[in-house]
Amino acid sequence: MGRLSIENDPFACMTVPPTNETWEQKMARERCEAEAQQVSDEIDQKLRSERAALKKNKKSVKVLLLGQAESGKSTTLKNFQLAYAREAWQEERASWRAVIQLNLIRSVRTVFDAVLQEMSGNTLSCDSDDDEFANPTARSPFQFTEKHQLLRFRLMPLRRVEADLKRRLGAASEEATASLSPMTTPPLEEPDRVASPRPFEVSVRSWKDAFEMHCRSPKTSSIGHSSLESDDATDVIAECREDIKALWEDHIVKQVLKRRKVRVEESAGFFLNDIDRIAVHSYNPTDEDVMRARLRTVGIQEHHMTLDEGESRVSRPEFGRDWIIYDVGGCRTQRAAWVPYFEDVNAIIFLAPVSCFNERLTEDPRVNRLEDTFMLWKSLASSPLLAGVAIVLFMNKCDLLELKIKQGISVKKYMPSYGERENSARQVLKYLRGKFKEMLKQHSPRPRPFYAHATSVVDTKATAVTLTSVRDAILRDHLKEAEFVV
Ligand SMILES: Nc1nc2c(ncn2[C@@H]2O[C@H](COP(=O)(O)OP(=O)(O)OP(=O)(O)O)[C@@H](O)[C@H]2O)c(=O)[nH]1
Numbered sequence: 001m002g003r004l005s006i007e008n009d010p011f012a013c014m015t016v017p018p019t020n021e022t023w024e025q026k027m028a029r030e031r032c033e034a035e036a037q038q039v040s041d042e043i044d045q046k047l048r049s050e051r052a053a054l055k056k057n058k059k060s061v062k063v064l065l066l067g068q069a070e071s072g073k074s075t076t077l078k079n080f081q082l083a084y085a086r087e088a089w090q091e092e093r094a095s096w097r098a099v100i101q102l103n104l105i106r107s108v109r110t111v112f113d114a115v116l117q118e119m120s121g122n123t124l125s126c127d128s129d130d131d132e133f134a135n136p137t138a139r140s141p142f143q144f145t146e147k148h149q150l151l152r153f154r155l156m157p158l159r160r161v162e163a164d165l166k167r168r169l170g171a172a173s174e175e176a177t178a179s180l181s182p183m184t185t186p187p188l189e190e191p192d193r194v195a196s197p198r199p200f201e202v203s204v205r206s207w208k209d210a211f212e213m214h215c216r217s218p219k220t221s222s223i224g225h226s227s228l229e230s231d232d233a234t235d236v237i238a239e240c241r242e243d244i245k246a247l248w249e250d251h252i253v254k255q256v257l258k259r260r261k262v263r264v265e266e267s268a269g270f271f272l273n274d275i276d277r278i279a280v281h282s283y284n285p286t287d288e289d290v291m292r293a294r295l296r297t298v299g300i301q302e303h304h305m306t307l308d309e310g311e312s313r314v315s316r317p318e319f320g321r322d323w324i325i326y327d328v329g330g331c332r333t334q335r336a337a338w339v340p341y342f343e344d345v346n347a348i349i350f351l352a353p354v355s356c357f358n359e360r361l362t363e364d365p366r367v368n369r370l371e372d373t374f375m376l377w378k379s380l381a382s383s384p385l386l387a388g389v390a391i392v393l394f395m396n397k398c399d400l401l402e403l404k405i406k407q408g409i410s411v412k413k414y415m416p417s418y419g420e421r422e423n424s425a426r427q428v429l430k431y432l433r434g435k436f437k438e439m440l441k442q443h444s445p446r447p448r449p450f451y452a453h454a455t456s457v458v459d460t461k462a463t464a465v466t467l468t469s470v471r472d473a474i475l476r477d478h479l480k481e482a483e484f485v486v
């Protein structure tokens, strides 16, 4: 492209002084130009300082994901990553293969444990919460065959693979056990009883960092073989594919699970129905697989991402704001570590798994899971440290709630306060929403809005919509606060 000259630049010729200009006209024109320049300089200066102020005031938004173990905190975080940190998500997705393989083996083990119990004539536990409990002390009515013994023998290599995967994935791969937690541990320790600073803190940027602390081995370049090369676990699982299928589809095994009320398909990290797709050498996890994968969070994990400013703002990176999302371990022994993070947090997303009305805490089987969630909600609502913090409630696992209601499980039986209301998911949600709202109102040190969403965070499409509205609500609060501070 040629250089612009007066001849070919239409704007330049407009600003060239007229050739017949008098001395007075020249003075007047130069005065006007100087004034215009001054105005322009002032505007530039104002824009520069506004931009600097905006940058200074553009504090990170800090969000804590709270709730009991297996409530869906990490799954919510995964939804944030899928929506707002797509590149990192893509990079990490393959690394979930090892977790999914371990989840799959866990389910095989759960099925086998039930079969072995039945084979060895162990009576059913009378401690069950279930309704139609058919003669728990009766001898097993099933005729096991050579096929079952053979499957047991042929699936033995999975034990070695399970141990290997656990070693690679570290503490997160083990669920909390009852013995880990003293029976007296409250739902959330009071702040003044917590030693500071950050007593059990394991602060890492991502779940991947957490793994890497444990599982760098000479054979693996990163956890879980992020490349799709084959490894021992993948080979063994692929070799066992037909036997796993035979076990899962076996008529007697199905009846054993039914008799023993082992609802393995409702448990976290269930992949047995996807065995043909997963137990192959070329397996690469899908987004949905990663959402359904179960890996316990240990300590506090810190995740950074840039979220656009939402609503009326133009969705461009320069309008983005840094968000720091803290994902925490939810079992009772981990909760004391949350408190130091309350101090400078902007919002809390609280996960209440509404389907767990008939379940008990793994770490303290005396406690009903929904009861524990209520106690936790009350502790957070009444905490003076959180008085000015927005709490967004996710009534999560609505899909599992629907399933249980369809199976005819009575909510009233486990939650007598539910009374004579209709046993439907819609009514249960309405009732619980009212209960959470009332508790917030009653225990909050000062009035604050109640934000609640009914969610199934394994459903990424629906959750993306929820997260947009949560983002906007949190930003509105955050901006209001920033304006107040300025
Ligand atoms: N069906 C269904 N499963 C869910 C839902 N939310 C979470 N899950 C599954 O439940 C399991 C536990 O979820 P996580 O997100 O790991 O739970 P967490 O709250 O992070 O648990 P901790 O890290 O132990 O505190 C995972 O396998 C999820 O895929 C849901 O809405 N519906």
Ligand SMILES: [Mg+2]
Pocket: 073, 074, 075, 295, 296, 297, 327, 328, 329, 330
């Ligand atoms: Mg977690």
